[in-house]
Amino acid sequence: MHLSEIVHPNQLHGCSVHQLEQIARQIREKHLQTVATSGGHLGPGLGVVELTLALYQTLDLDRDKVVWDVGHQAYPHKMLTGRYNRFHTLRQKDGIAGYLKRCESRFDHFGAGHASTSISAALGMAIGRDRKGEDFKVAAIIGDGALTGGMALEAINHAGHLPDTNLLVILNDNEMSISPNVGAIPRYLNKMRLSPPMQFLTDNLEEQFKHLPFFGESLSPELQRFKEGMKRLAVPKVGAVFEELGFTYMGPVDGHNIEELITTFNQAHEISGPVLLHVATTKGKGYEIAEKDQVGYHAQTPFNLATGKALPASKPKPPKYSKVFAHTLVKLAENQPKIVGITAAMATGTGLDKLHAKLPNQYVDVGIAEQHAVTLAAGLACEGMRPVAAIYSTFLQRAYDQIIHDVCIQNLPVFFCLDRAGIVGADGPTHQGLYDIAYLRCLPNMTAMAPKDEAELQRMVVTGIEYTDGPIAMRYPRGNGYGVPLMEEGWEPVPIGKGEILRHGEDLLIVAYGSMVHPAVQTAEILSEHGMEATVINARFVKPLDKELILPKAEQIGRVVTMEEGCLMGGFGSAVAEALMDADVLVPLLRLGVPDQLVDHAKPDEAKADVGLMPAQMAEKIRAKYAAQPSVVSK
Structure with missing residues (x-):
């Protein structure tokens, strides 16, 4: 079976380990080709290929639900859930999203871009399932980096208090978030990685007891306590911590051994209550360059697959x-x-x-x-x-x-x-x-x-x-600056609450904030070509707002536009509007920013164009509102 033929993850049922290993190679090949061409997250997805294949072979994803933490580790999931043929559009406008989105696929059971959410969401699904009297499996895959987030620990604390709620938490332990993990929890997890898998010892012990004629099928309370004591000795130290928190701990398991993973997942599905399965993986697995530089290859701009080096820019760019x-x-x-x-x-x-x-x-x-x-x-x-x-x-x-x-x-x-x-x-x-x-x-x-x-x-x-x-x-924004001269030292602070005038004009006042200041000047130049001269103020501060500069100019010119790269509701334009109203400066005001909508994945300029924040678009909106209305100065 070729990866391109898989449109439903249940097609993995019945595949041999050899066939799954072939599919794993195809996933990595597609993953690498796509990210090398268009950029995206590289290391996280490469590390969970076998984990994904093994888990999905043991689940019925017409019923069962999987919640991925963060989402950038779920590229293999996307390829196995009907998106292989569109995967080349990854992170492009109108293409496949770089994170999980419920509206993109019925197999994206919970959207995620921020870390540490998966256990909470999966537990909510499991509780909802039980309240409705339904019967399906719920699994959360969380990275070890996300386990440093307090929300994940809060969810573990809650889940461990619900011994009758079946929930599988898979800890994808690659010793990394973006950079190497810090803190006590990753340090303990590393100790667990170095410990031999011993979670089956007590199960085997119980089976041996059951075969003795004087014990039968059930253990006495005394022997049950003895078994639990042995269990504490059997699991690694931090595994015992999870056990004390109410989880059945399993692992560590080799996250790149499909056969071992399938066996372990099937065993985990048979255990009642919350289970934590510790899977040890390698970030960037299968691409040696990414394995050696796990920080640098967490995500990549387009690069040469053979060398791993980023493709050269068409021309030098200013510093970020x-x-x-x-x-x-x-x-x-x-x-x-x-x-x-x-x-x-x-x-x-x-x-x-x-x-x-x-x-x-x-x-x-x-x-x-x-x-x-x-x-x-x-x-x-x-x-x-x-x-x-x-x-x-x-x-x-x-x-x-x-x-x-x-x-x-x-x-x-x-x-x-x-x-x-x-x-x-x-x-x-x-x-x-x-x-x-x-x-x-x-x-x-x-x-x-x-x-x-x-x-x-x-x-x-x-x-x-x-x-x-x-x-x-x-x-301050993502990306590169404008190439303006920089100083090595001797910088003067900006006066608190003070803006500056960058351009003078008598027909319109544009007050811009932050990353919209340069587009505001460009917009003013376009307006000038149409006979409308604008004063442009770099506000610098939204709080405190420079009312001493803005209000007299607004009253003098009589037509105001605000520009911001943020939400319009409650944003910079709202601050200016409030200042005008409070001072009884009642002049027409046009606020330009991001309307009350989500901004989807696309190149920044494409996204800005979608919400009308490119200079030519803003100039057109300004002319539509003010071209036929004379300014106060020209009366």
Whole structure:
């Protein structure tokens, strides 16, 4: 059977181990060809090929349900569930999503882009199944990195309290999240990897007792206790911890031995109550280059399969925002030992790996635990340190209560650096950083700013470090800057709450925030070609808003447009509208941003075009609203 013939995972039933191994090779070949061509996550999916095939051979996926954590490890799942022939469209506009989506396939039982959700979702499905009196299997596949997230541990705590609820949790242990895992749990898991599989010892012991004529089919309470005591001795140390939490622990099992996996899965399905099956895998399995560099090949832009090297860009690009941020922070931290960079398992993505390499004592990786990261930063601030919490906009959502309860209410000087703010492209709805403007500006004591380019980002890093009157946040986009000149040192902070005028015009006022400032200038140039001259303000801050600059200009010109790369509801444009209303400056206002809709996976410019945020589109909207209406100045 060829992989292209599989349109339903139940077609794996009856396949021999040899046939499954052939399909595994085909999955890896397709996986590598696709990611090498279009980019995407590489290592996670390569590591779970055998696990997926073996599990799906033991399930009836017309009935049974599988919940994948995160989703980028589920590329083999997508190929086995009717999407092989479209897999080449991975992460492209209108193509196959890079994560799981319930609307994409009936086999995507739960959507996921953030980590640590699978056990909670699967447990909810299992409880719902039991409440309805139905009978099907539920399995959650969670990576060891995701097990560092508190939500996963909360779910384990709950599931272990439900001994009559059948649930299979498969721990995909490859010793990695994106970077090597940190913390006590991964350390213990590593000990378990080195322990021999012993989970069958007590089962064999019980069988031996049953064959003795004076014991029969059932064990006495005393012998049952003896058996459980032996079980504690049989399982590795952390396996015993899971047992104490109410799970039946099995493993570690070789995650690349299909025959062993099938046998173990079938045994796990026969056990009542919650079961945790520990599967040891290799991230990037089958592609030697990815196996050797598991961090670098977690995800890749298009690359040469033979060499593993990224395909050369058509022309040199300016540095990425994250690189400029990291370089500036390291320079400052060299002279300020109180600066501490904090990441939630995203060292390479945020650039904090550079801080770790240069100043390891001023760096903390907490694992996939954003809530802990924020409150840890609050504790550091209590001791006079300068915590810099570098977290993607989409992931900071996971710690919203901590921002309010532990930072803002206590008015602690934590510096939040929100990478990937705005439209992020191919990762899709789970990763778009569209809500931080709205969810931060409403918080008392919070200051929020955004640079127009990479040079202003340097100044805002200094601003955030020097600001000690309370929490302050800086948002900046994914990708490359504009190529503006950068300084190596001597950066001046940006005055708190002060914007700047970049362009003068008497027909229209455009007030733009962060990544929309340069598009605002481009839009103004297009409008100029049509006889409409615009003043463009770089707001810099959404809170406090520079009312002293914006309100007089708005009243003078009489026509206002706001631009933001974030949600319109409660966002930057709303802040300007509120300021105008509060000051009784009643002028027409056009807010341009992301409407109340999800932004799907596509290239960033394609996604921006879909929501009307390209300069030509914005110019057209402005002309449609204001071209026939004279400005106050021209009256």
